[in-house]
Amino acid sequence: MQTERVQTAEGGLREQHKARRRLRILDATRELLRESPESVISTERIAERAEVSPATVYNLIGPREKVWVALADGFTDELEGRLTELGAGDPQEVVRSTVRLFVADPVVSRRMVRGWEESGLVLDRSPLVQLRRAMADARTRGVLRADVDTDALAAVVSTACVGALHRWVAALIDDDRFLAHALFALDVALAAAAADPHRDQLLAPLRTRGAV
Numbered sequence: 001m002q003t004e005r006v007q008t009a010e011g012g013l014r015e016q017h018k019a020r021r022r023l024r025i026l027d028a029t030r031e032l033l034r035e036s037p038e039s040v041i042s043t044e045r046i047a048e049r050a051e052v053s054p055a056t057v058y059n060l061i062g063p064r065e066k067v068w069v070a071l072a073d074g075f076t077d078e079l080e081g082r083l084t085e086l087g088a089g090d091p092q093e094v095v096r097s098t099v100r101l102f103v104a105d106p107v108v109s110r111r112m113v114r115g116w117e118e119s120g121l122v123l124d125r126s127p128l129v130q131l132r133r134a135m136a137d138a139r140t141r142g143v144l145r146a147d148v149d150t151d152a153l154a155a156v157v158s159t160a161c162v163g164a165l166h167r168w169v170a171a172l173i174d175d176d177r178f179l180a181h182a183l184f185a186l187d188v189a190l191a192a193a194a195a196d197p198h199r200d201q202l203l204a205p206l207r208t209r210g211a212v
Contacts (some may be wrong), residue, residue: 068116148193160185
């Protein structure tokens with residue numbers, strides 16, 4: 001029994017060391033991107049900055065495509081932490097927090113989206129999961145109609161937000177327009193699914209907002 005406890009403790013320490021090295025690698029990648037946004041990010045450069053071997057980068061992260069995936073996971077983890085702190089059950093706060101997170105670190109987020117072949121999946125964990133919960137809660141509270149498929153509604157909004165994200169990454173829209181496009185998609189979805197007592201309230205943003 002004591003041997004098993006020692007082995008468990010050693011295994012736990014190894015995992016902690018791996019997690020710390022992984023964070024160093026990702027922090028080093030972000031630093032390199034911020035210093036030289038258009039430079040080629042190689043395993044060797046990341047390893048040198050993180051003070052680990054290239055083999056460690058490959059073993060803990062993977063090839064370069066996996067670096068973008070790991071950065072996307074980091075964005076998602078940060079977003080989930082922010083939404084948990086806010087106790088966000090409001091679909092608008094989910095969308096606002098998502099946009100703010102990307103525009104707060106524009107160099108890294110733009111390179112991540114451009115470099116990752118499957119960047120269309122970037123919002124599939126969060127905010128999509130958080131948005132589903134917020135919309136389901138709105139349906140439970142009677143804000144949205146009882147017959148509405150809130151998972152499908154959240155997916156439509158998430159898809160629109162991914163489109164706005166890619167337009168922002170391509171510098172076709174600025175930070176404010178990115179937020180405006182994302183909120184417009186959400187407001188259209190909520191207004192379309194509104195229960196009768198809340199229809200005017202959910203239509204109001206569309207009536208007062210200018211062209212996006």
